[in-house]
Amino acid sequence: MALCLEARQLGCERDDRWLFEGLDIDVKGGDIWRVDGPNGSGKTTLLKILAGQLADYSGTLRWQGNPLHRARAHFAANLLYLGHAPGVSAGLTPLENLAWYQALHGERGSEAQREAALSTMGLEGLEDVPAGRLSAGQQRRVALARLSLTPRALWILDEPFTAIDHAGVAALETQIAAHAQAGGAVVMTTHHTLNIAHPLCHIALG
Numbered sequence: 337m338a339l340c341l342e343a344r345q346l347g348c349e350r351d352d353r354w355l356f357e358g359l360d361i362d363v364k365g366g367d368i369w370r371v372d373g374p375n376g377s378g379k380t381t382l383l384k385i386l387a388g389q390l391a392d393y394s395g396t397l398r399w400q401g402n403p404l405h406r407a408r409a410h411f412a413a414n415l416l417y418l419g420h421a422p423g424v425s426a427g428l429t430p431l432e433n434l435a436w437y438q439a440l441h442g443e444r445g446s447e448a449q450r451e452a453a454l455s456t457m458g459l460e461g462l463e464d465v466p467a468g469r470l471s472a473g474q475q476r477r478v479a480l481a482r483l484s485l486t487p488r489a490l491w492i493l494d495e496p497f498t499a500i501d502h503a504g505v506a507a508l509e510t511q512i513a514a515h516a517q518a519g520g521a522v523v524m525t526t527h528h529t530l531n532i533a534h535p536l537c538h539i540a541l542g
């Protein structure tokens with residue numbers, strides 16, 4: 337069955353106000369969804385809900401036709417969620433960070449694969465430097481290395497371009513378009529002007 341994440345009448349209330357309500361979204365293979373809205377409009381909250389990280393919402397989520405709570409293992413095996421913060425451990429090297437992510441998600445992987453993923457992100461020579469000594473953009477690149485290291489159909493990316501330089505932004509745009517063209521799906525939020533050679537679907541919050 338082709339990839340499908342379906343949201344119906346999705347809503348979330350914070351501090352006695354609706355961030356959003358009545359959202360219907362169908363994320364299918366080949367889709368790139370961009371969630372737009374001003375600061376505080378609920379973009380991160382929506383992405384966390386779609387990634388199965390939050391339970392306090394109204395409406396329903398279905399994965400491949402099944403309620404998300406009954407399809408959790410299959411959903412998790414198909415999802416790569418990169419949150420707002422890079423989530424990189426300062427005391428671990430880039431190689432150790434990737435190995436830690438893989439262990440956390442029950443994945444196997446070789447040192448050579450991890451080195452190749454870091455190389456894809458332009459981090460050659462920095463593989464063994466404690467991540468706390470890397471720049472903000474380099475730390476973001478360590479997190480983004482998981483996109484090539486861990487093949488997953490659905491990418492949910494919260495501000496993936498933050499702190500990334502012009503060349504890195506262009507490379508990531510190409511990678512996102514290629515993922516959708518290969519049948520994957522992407523849901524993301526960004527304040528950047530995007531230049532992606534693929535049709536975009538929009539959700540406007542706020």
Ligand SMILES: Nc1ncnc2c1ncn2[C@@H]1O[C@H](COP(=O)(O)OP(=O)(O)OP(=O)(O)O)[C@@H](O)[C@H]1O
Pocket residue numbers: 350351355373374375376377378379380381382
């Ligand atoms: N755990 C929480 N408990 C209560 N309120 C929260 C919680 N998390 C976020 N909020 C509130 O929900 C609103 C939306 O936050 P969210 O982080 O989703 O916005 P955003 O659109 O991603 O913002 P930004 O563009 O600044 O990243 C904010 O007003 C925030 O204070």
